[in-house]
Amino acid sequence: MDAVKVLLRRAPFTVVLVVVVWTVAILTKSLSTGPSDELIDRVGFGPDQFSIGHWWSPVSSMFFSGGLSGYVWATLLIAWLCGLAEMRIGTIRTAVIFVVTHILGTSLAAGMIALSMRTGDWWPTGLAVEVDPAVGAIGVGFALSFQLTPTWRRRLRVVLSLALVMCALYIGSMVDLARLFAVLPGLLAGAVVAGRKWHTGGQPSSVETRLLVALVVAASAVGPLVATVTQTANGPLSVLQSLFVGDQPDAIDLEYVCGDPSAVQDCQNLRALLRMSGVGSAILSIVPVLLLLVLAEGLRRGRKFAWWVTAGLNIALTWLGVLLLMSYPADALPTTTQDWIQLLVPLAQPLVIVVLLLATRKKFRVSAPPGTYMKFAVITLGTVVACCVIYVGGAWLLRDQFESQPGLHAILADLPTRFAPPGYLGLVDFAVVPTGWWSMHLHHWIGVVFWAVVIIGGLVTFRKAIVERRAADRSRARELLAEYGGSSMSHMITWRGNDYWFTPDGKAVIAYRVISAVALTTGEPVGEAESKSAAVQQFTQFCATNGWTPCFYSVGESLRTELSSWSSVQVAEETVVPLPGLEFRGKKWQDVRTAMNKAGNFGVTAQWTSYRDAPPWMTEQIAALSDAWLADKGLPEMGFTLGTLEELADDEVRCLVAVDEDRKVHGVTSWLPVRQDGEIVAWTLDFMRRSNSAFTGVMEFLIASMAIRCRDEGVEYISLSGAPLARRRDRGEKVPLLQRLLDVVGRLLEPVYGFRSLLAFKAKFQPQYRPLFMSYPDASALPSIGNAITKAYLPRITLRQAGRLAGKLIIRRYPR
Known part of the structure; x- marks a missing residue:
């Protein structure tokens, strides 16, 4: 009921029009096959309607369609174009443009057919009277285009124009002509409504031009299929349907005729x-x-x-x-x-x-x-x-x-x-x-x-993409990171799987990977400040030259602001624990103090080491813990911004291991260095594993021990890293549709990967919250971006593992 009220409040004309059209269809028994011959002669538009006194036909024709499929398509067009227009230009303007463009479109189409009939039938058509409720929606759509950004304005116009021209040339009915003739009135109305507020936006970019040309080629390919599927195709290009199969004889027919x-x-x-x-x-x-x-x-x-x-x-x-x-x-x-x-x-x-x-x-x-x-x-x-x-x-x-x-x-x-x-x-x-x-x-x-x-x-x-991979690139990226530092996630650019793009002066680098023509970055640019600021636009141009869509993933608020003309969505929530003056006092630190006390009772200590320097008995147990964890999950290990056992072997990565007096490993955490101007100023939590027999609270113990160690060494903060597909909900911001969809995905994956539970666990350390975003230039590339991110996190998922993952999601969501 609330959804209906919202629709009526935001798009009353659209809702009322759709309800009226379907009600009229039901009352006149026109829903399945359209109006009867007698009714369509009275309400339809056509070349002879004015001459026989049916002056109302351009208006009455907007409440009927030729059949059930026509009603469905018209409803979709009206809901999409008119609904969006009401939100952009208002209800009254939308209604006026709809009615006017419908009247002009149907009248011009009828006039053209009348002219054709009187001057030699130069336009083929097999029907004298037609009805359609979506002619005005096309006019509204073109008027709406003035309210969009230049990129989406061009796309909407090209897509609608290609569809209309294709239908007119291949099918050629008066309905198709009426929709086509509604374009110009719609453009004129849109220009009047927009006034001086709209601008052309200049020439389309290379990426935009490629997309528009591709749409034209795709439309030329689909056209003959439209003519074949449509049984009443009469347009000038309908002859091309002869390239496709029709009614087929059998061998007996062949033998008889031959x-x-x-x-x-x-x-x-x-x-x-x-x-x-x-x-x-x-x-x-x-x-x-x-x-x-x-x-x-x-x-x-x-x-x-x-x-x-x-x-x-x-x-x-x-x-x-x-x-x-x-x-x-x-x-x-x-x-x-x-x-x-x-x-x-x-x-x-x-x-x-x-x-x-x-x-x-x-x-x-x-x-x-x-x-x-x-x-x-x-x-x-x-x-x-x-x-x-x-x-x-x-x-x-x-x-x-x-x-x-x-x-x-x-x-x-x-x-x-x-x-x-x-x-x-x-x-x-x-x-x-x-x-x-x-x-x-x-x-x-x-x-x-x-x-x-x-x-x-x-x-x-x-x-397939051309990616220049040089063995020295990874070392160059590590040198820039060591010299200039980066964000709390920047050490991830040194991981395997990244490719590297350097600014022309060589003072900044962006780590990325190309998946499905998407250049997915690993965090933000790293390097000298001025070079970093220019790197984003230069990298974007580099991607355009190679036919890729750039996507800056897991970036902070500052880079998101710098890319203000791009779209963005939050993909993770980073938790940061400031260390100066940190004390585990008060009720809110109760769980942490309990974990520290348990560790003392069990004789467990936190040992600070690198994985390479750790003794064999320790590394063997850490590897066994990781294998056991994966076996228990029964699911593929995620990568990309989530470290695995392989990343522990980095000499700059440190491990904090919970070990008891019998050399038994209860749990392990790994920490990535965060540098500024060559000095380590913080550490970022990455790898976490615990033994099935470990005491409750071993992870709280390890993180608290790290916090105390770093506080005493004068480190500014520790980052507990980002929790993917999880975020705080108390910021009071308006949540866009894409963000709500990601929230749904996070909720669906929660029983398997537990990202929200991870964020709740980190809240025990009273952290500061920093949202991490994904910024992308073009919303139309979201399906490819989503596919690229999935492959980045699960690069080696097998069909069996995918089936197991789907099975666990279904079972846990719909338990018996």
């Missing part, structure tokens, strides 16, 4: 259709779409190879389109404007893509690591050779399962067609037609196997 000597052409057409039948051939039919989508991903990453292949493929599609249109020599030349449009527009689309690629070619300069494409070529060549051998050998062995037994020459002649989409085989005379089960599957699936390898291989090549 038995008639006078039906040679029909026989050839049926042979082609039969070769397109089946799941394998259907998959093979959409290979051009899948190739273009993979190439679009390569373009998004700025890959030079993707640019060349996309340009070549669009040139080839133009040529094949010409061949396809010439496959019916008996047809006369086009005589009407509509015929010329349907002839020329399909040829123009790939040419437009080529022109766009040429205009933006300088943005696509990212290369793959050396040898990537050679390896890809070898795999591709090996696959095609294997497929050819399998097909030729299999067809020869199964030659009695064909319409007529083919010879080796006929099988070899048929071989190239097995790798071509069936829609492109209209001119081919088929002599090898399978009739048996095995021959049909061989015939249909051999090409699918080949293209699956090519498509997956191409996608993998686009995900």
Whole structure:
């Protein structure tokens, strides 16, 4: 009930409009198949509605749709665009823009169709009257774009424009035209509402340009599928759906038609259709779409190879389109404007893509690591050779399962067609037609196997990144850390798994790792102050050049403020214990004092050592403790900003070990040095393990012992490190949606990894809390960033471990 009140308060027009549309649909029995013929003639918009006196049709048409799927899509569009617009420009303005743009869009579409009908039917359409409640939502969406940042303004406009143009050109109904015609009124209304408050934002960046070009290429790929799925496609580009399979005959139909000597052409057409039948051939039919989508991903990453292949493929599609249109020599030349449009527009689309690629070619300069494409070529060549051998050998062995037994020459002649989409085989005379089960599957699936390898291989090549790894880089990073110091997390840049980028003057370094085209940093830049301040922008440009998305992970408030134009979210809560004047007095330190007393009663002392210098009996027990801990969890050990046993071997890392009089290790903690100007000023807690038989409170004892030791040595503070996916909730801040989602993830993982329990444990030491953030430039990259972070923390997770993790989450969340 509270959620309904919030919706009504924040977006009343949107809620009321959706409720009215669905109520009208139910009351008029229009929900499943749209309004009846009699009703749609009265309420729909069309070229003849004004002439017969239905002046209200541009308004009444906004309350109906053509069927259930239309109502669902319209509801989603209205909820998204109108709901957001109400929050940005107000309810009254949203309602006015919606109504006005709907009226103008439907009127202009009806007028265009009327003009077409009177001047030669130059626009194909099969319906005289239509209805749609989402025309005004499109106008509102374009008006809303003026209220967004330049980046999201461009993206919203490009995505909506591509969708509208694609639907208009491929489907071509009056609804699609009405939505397209609502764009200009929406832009004008948005400019009026925004006044002088909006600005163009300048030219898009290289990353933005790559994304926009990729969207255009992806739209050109998806368009033919839209035409195929839509049974009423009439747009100028709907002819391209002939590249996809339709109704298929069977072998009996083929035998009957081909038995008639006078039906040679029909026989050839049926042979082609039969070769397109089946799941394998259907998959093979959409290979051009899948190739273009993979190439679009390569373009998004700025890959030079993707640019060349996309340009070549669009040139080839133009040529094949010409061949396809010439496959019916008996047809006369086009005589009407509509015929010329349907002839020329399909040829123009790939040419437009080529022109766009040429205009933006300088943005696509990212290369793959050396040898990537050679390896890809070898795999591709090996696959095609294997497929050819399998097909030729299999067809020869199964030659009695064909319409007529083919010879080796006929099988070899048929071989190239097995790798071509069936829609492109209209001119081919088929002599090898399978009739048996095995021959049909061989015939249909051999090409699918080949293209699956090519498509997956191409996608993998686009995900490979060039990262220059030099053995000396890690030593240089350690030297900069020793000279200039860093934050409490900075020592983690010396861990294995990091790559390093240095400023041009060599005085600052950023540790990062590239995962799924995301350059994920390990904390903040380290180095000389002035170089650090310039490092962030220079590193961002470095990432853009390589087609990566930069993400500064586990950074403090100061760097977050410096990146104020970026988005950010809290990913951990660091706890810091100030040491000057520290005393374990009062009730709030009761648990710590109890742990110290227990340690004395059990004869346990805290020994300060490095892992390398520790005696064998100690290191063996520490390793056994770690193994036992992992075995008890039954889950993969996390890495990235969480140290493991490997990181203990660092000579600069110290261990504080709880040992009793019998040399039994009860627990161990490791501490990372924190330096400023070459001097150690603090220590950061990293590795923690305890024995199953250790006394209760051994970890409290070790941390308290470290605090006392460091206090007496004049150390400023100790950091108990950050607790991932956990945070304080008493800051009184407005919690954004992404932060709430991370809170949910933390709550789900709590029974397994216990991050919130860890933060609660650290509260025993009365720490100061410092939030750690993740800063990123583009919210659209969040799925890739999330994937990169998951792989960084769990780099070696196996399928079995993933299943065990999922099982534990389910069992602990839904116990019997």
